[in-house]
Amino acid sequence: MKQKLIKELKPGDQVIAYFILRKKEIRQKKSSDDPYLSLEFGDRSGRIQGTLWEGIDEINDQLRPCELVKIKGKVISFQNKPHITVEKIRCVNDGESVNVSDFLPVTANDVEAMFNELTTILQSVNTPPLQALLSAFLNNETFVADFKRAPGGKLWHHAYVGGLLEHTLSVVKIANALAQHFGDFVNRDLLLAAAFFHDIGKIEEFSVSGFIDYSTSGRLIGHINIGHFVVAQQISRLEHFPENLKQQLLHCIVSHHGEKEKGSPVQPMTVEALILYQADELDAQVNAFRRIIDKENEPGKIWSNYVNLIDRFLYLGDS
Numbered sequence: 146m147k148q149k150l151i152k153e154l155k156p157g158d159q160v161i162a163y164f165i166l167r168k169k170e171i172r173q174k175k176s177s178d179d180p181y182l183s184l185e186f187g188d189r190s191g192r193i194q195g196t197l198w199e200g201i202d203e204i205n206d207q208l209r210p211c212e213l214v215k216i217k218g219k220v221i222s223f224q225n226k227p228h229i230t231v232e233k234i235r236c237v238n239d240g241e242s243v244n245v246s247d248f249l250p251v252t253a254n255d256v257e258a259m260f261n262e263l264t265t266i267l268q269s270v271n272t273p274p275l276q277a278l279l280s281a282f283l284n285n286e287t288f289v290a291d292f293k294r295a296p297g298g299k300l301w302h303h304a305y306v307g308g309l310l311e312h313t314l315s316v317v318k319i320a321n322a323l324a325q326h327f328g329d330f331v332n333r334d335l336l337l338a339a340a341f342f343h344d345i346g347k348i349e350e351f352s353v354s355g356f357i358d359y360s361t362s363g364r365l366i367g368h369i370n371i372g373h374f375v376v377a378q379q380i381s382r383l384e385h386f387p388e389n390l391k392q393q394l395l396h397c398i399v400s401h402h403g404e405k406e407k408g409s410p411v412q413p414m415t416v417e418a419l420i421l422y423q424a425d426e427l428d429a430q431v432n433a434f435r436r437i438i439d440k441e442n443e444p445g446k447i448w449s450n451y452v453n454l455i456d457r458f459l460y461l462g463d464s
Contacts (some may be wrong), residue, residue, distance in 0.1 A: 146169075147431055148161075148162040148163065149162070150185070150188055150189070150190035151164070151186065151188050151189075151190050151191045151192065151193045151439065152190040152191045153190070154220045154227050154229075155168055155220060155389065156220050156221055156222040156225065156227060157219075157220060158219070158303070159218075159219055159220075160216065160217065160218050160219065160220060160229060161215075161216075161217050162215070162216060163213055163214070163215050163243050163248075164186035164187060164188055164213070164214060164216065164238065164248070164416065165186065165188065165211065165212070165213060165214075165245065165248045165355040165356050166185075166186060166208055166209070166210055166211070166212055166213070166355070167185040167186060167187045167192060167210060167211075167355070167356055168183075168184065168185040168210055168212045169182060169183070169184050169185075169205070169208050169210060169265050170182070170183045171183075171201065173444075180196050180201060181196055181197065181201065181332075182196070182197040182198075182201040182204070182205060183196060184196065184197060184229075184231065184234075186214075186216070186229070187248065187355070187356050188248045189247070189248055189249055189250040189251065189305075190250070191440070193227055193228065194223070194226070194228050194229070194328065195216070195228065195229035195230070195231045196228070196229070196230060196231060197216065197231040197234060204234060204235070207235075207236055208234070208236065209236075210355070211354045211355035211356065211358075212236060212237070212245075212355060213236070213237040213243055213245060213248070213355070214234055214235065214236055215234070215235055215237055215241075216229070216231050216233065216237055217231070217232045217233040217234075218230050218231040218232050218233075220235040245354065245355050247354065248355070248356075249305070249355075249356070249357075250304065250305035250306065250310055250357075251305050251306040252305055252306065252307030252310070252311050252357050253275045253306055254307070254311055254390060256293050256307050256310060259307075259308060259310050259311060259314050260289070260293060262314060263310070263313065263314045263317060263341075264283060265323060266317055266318070266337065267283070267317070267337060267338075267341060268307055269337075269391060270334045270337055270338060271334060272334040272335070272390075274383065274385070274386045274387060274390060274398075275334050275335065275338045275390070275394075277386075278338065278376075278379060278380060278383060278386070279338060279341065281379050281382070281383070282345075282379070287347075291348050292309065292310060292345075292348060293307065293310050294306055294307065294353065295307075295308070295309040295310070295347055295348045295351065295353070296308040296309060296347070296351050296357045297309045297311065297312040297313075297344065297347065297429075297432075298347075298357075298429075299351065299357050299358065299359065301433050301454065302428075302429040302430070302432040302433045302436070303429070303432050304450060305357075306353060307437070307444060309344060309348065311349050312344065312428060312429070312432070313340070313341060313344060314419070315428045316340045316343065316344075316424045316425050316428050317337060317340040317341055319340075319419055319424040319427060319428060320337060320339075320340040320421060320424045321333070321336075321337060321340075323336075323420050323423075323424065323440045324336050324337070324420070327416075330416065331416055331417060331420065332393075332417055335390070335393060335394060335397070335417050336345075336397075336417040336420055336421060338394060339397035339401075339417060339418070339421050340397065340421055340424065340425075342368075342372060342376050342394070342397075342398055343372070343397065343398055343421055343425060344368060344370030344372065344401075344425075345368075345371075345372045345398075345402045346367070346368030346369060346370065346371030346374075346375065346420055347368045347372075348360055349366055349368070349375075350362070350363030350367065350368035350370050351362065351363055351370060367408065369398065369399055369402065369408060369409065369410075370399075371402070372398050373395055373398050373399050376394065376395065376398060377391070377395060381395075386428065389404045393415060393417065393418075396411070396413075396414065396415060396418055397413075397415070397417055397418045397421050399411060400412055400413045400414070400421075400422065401413075401418070401421050401422050401425050402422070402425075403422040433455075434459060437459055438459060438461055439453060441459075441461060442461050442462070446461055447460070447461055447462070447463060448460060448461060449461055
């Protein structure tokens with residue numbers, strides 16, 4: 146019998162299933178000093194909290210976050226959310242036919258089709274230095290493989306394998322449409338190159354093992370700084386790349402979050418940087434709205450749960 150996805154679990158369900166162990170922590174009961182094991186499980190559909198009340202000493206040292214576990218338990222409702230009371234939990238043995246990659250969320254779109262569409266648009270860039278820079282990345286097999294697999298975020302937007310490619314393609318298409326709308330006032334080649342490179346640092350920012358999380362360099366440096374470094378380093382290997390063009394491209398990368406409070410060291414100061422910021426923000430927010438609406442949309446429910454990150458409810462519709 147095929148196991149249910151986490152998003153399908155309802156209070157009252159009996160669970161015998163494999164999950165990725167995302168987190169574990171020994172805590173103390175509020176009513177006594179007795180310890181219990183707080184757990185977080187994940188699969189490609191989402192996350193769920195769990196609790197093991199007994200036998201924690203012998204199992205705690207065996208469990209490792211990012212690894213597969215098999216559990217037996219029951220789903221209850223805790224603080225208005227599904228929660229698993231765990232009866233048994235163990236690490237997965239080598240002989241069991243389960244694979245970590247099957248538990249990772251992935252893009253619903255065809256990766257090769259997206260990449261081909263992206264490269265087709267970028268081939269229309271006519272500025273020779275930008276052509277050479279783009280080719281240096283797109284002709285690098287290792288980069289392309291990593292780029293296709295990378296997520297676009299940890300939780301908020303495009304948080305799945307292939308999410309970076311999906312997001313980048315969308316931002317490039319939005320930027321291209323806006324460049325056509327505003328005409329010669331916009332340097333289209335610069336804008337399209339910047340749209341391609343803007344989140345390139347996310348390849349290194351995130352680690353994808355049992356689940357998507359920040360890498361050490363992602364936490365310490367961040368994708369904006371990583372992206373600036375990677376692109377600047379490649380430019381330094383090219384002959385006769387104009388200094389002014391380099392500065393404008395790097396400015397687009399470092400300013401694409403729009404505000405210092407959101408992680409950009411500078412605000413957009415060119416029209417290309419401004420358009421990139423708006424295109425990136427629009428695609429990220431629409432993807433996040435879609436995720437929340439798809440997750441919470443159910444018969445009779447008109448509004449989403451309160452979304453703390455954006456300080457509002459989302460309208461789900463009347464049907």
